[in-house]
Amino acid sequence: MRKKPRRHHGRFRRILPAACSVLALAMIVSYYAFPGLVGQATAAIAGEQFHAPQSGVGPASSWTAGYPPRGVEAHKAPLGRPAAVAQTSESYAFIGGDSRSGLIAYDPCRPIHFVTRPDNAPEGGRELITRAVAAASQATGLVFIDDGGTTEGYSTNRGPYQPGRYGKRWAPVLFVWATAAEQPKFVQVPVPGETNVAGLGGSQAIVGDTGSEVFVTGTVQLNAGALGETMSRPGGPALVQAVIEHEIGHVLGLGHVKDPSQLMYDRARPGVTTYAAGDLTGLARLGQGKCFPNH
16 A cells, blocks of 8 residues: 555645555544633533644554454444434534545444543533534434443553454443543633633544545543533533534544534534534535445
């Protein structure tokens, strides 16, 4: 496989490495931040800053050296279909390509497993993850399977295949409620007047010898201290769920948009706490990606 040139997408940079083996691994990450949480919870989300996605690349490796058997859980047809969008909108963007024709998505012909590390989770946090995943599943038609809890924590070198922990299939999407000690971008107590990161999320894509790409696993880190504090405020749970839905949107392949009425806008807005028309239109497209029976 020849080395691909660097591609630029606004402030988003994605690098594909040279590889003489069958596959290479790329990680696409975005993070979600907000000003210090003060006053009513509805005010906390106003002006929240979504920063441009960033990327990194893991070492190239052959399929037999570090990936699961081909075709695990693969079906011949998509497992579901996106919900109908009442009013479509062009206010969506994809994180994994320079154009809408170059999107990267999860395989709709196999389920997406996910696990949650319970450490540091605020009361009701697991339920919010469940609701956010359900919203994404309905919008995309992708089937998610909750594999329960895990002891795995976030790592910049997280392996997409961990047979000793998760069996002989791709590692599940990982949700972690992280502390400031674990994630330097987080602060334990929101600082009034400053921008504080509420969550980080991204997915890993495999790059085949034909140049085709597909997401196989991902990670969402949630700021346990700041979001736990938000949960105690009136309307707080809805705001925390909005953070989770936004990060799941990035995990599934959505990028930022310039439309402030969308959840994937780069600054959160009062009253926008779930996927809007553009988000739903983009998610529906991501749910109709290619099937990859041999990955």
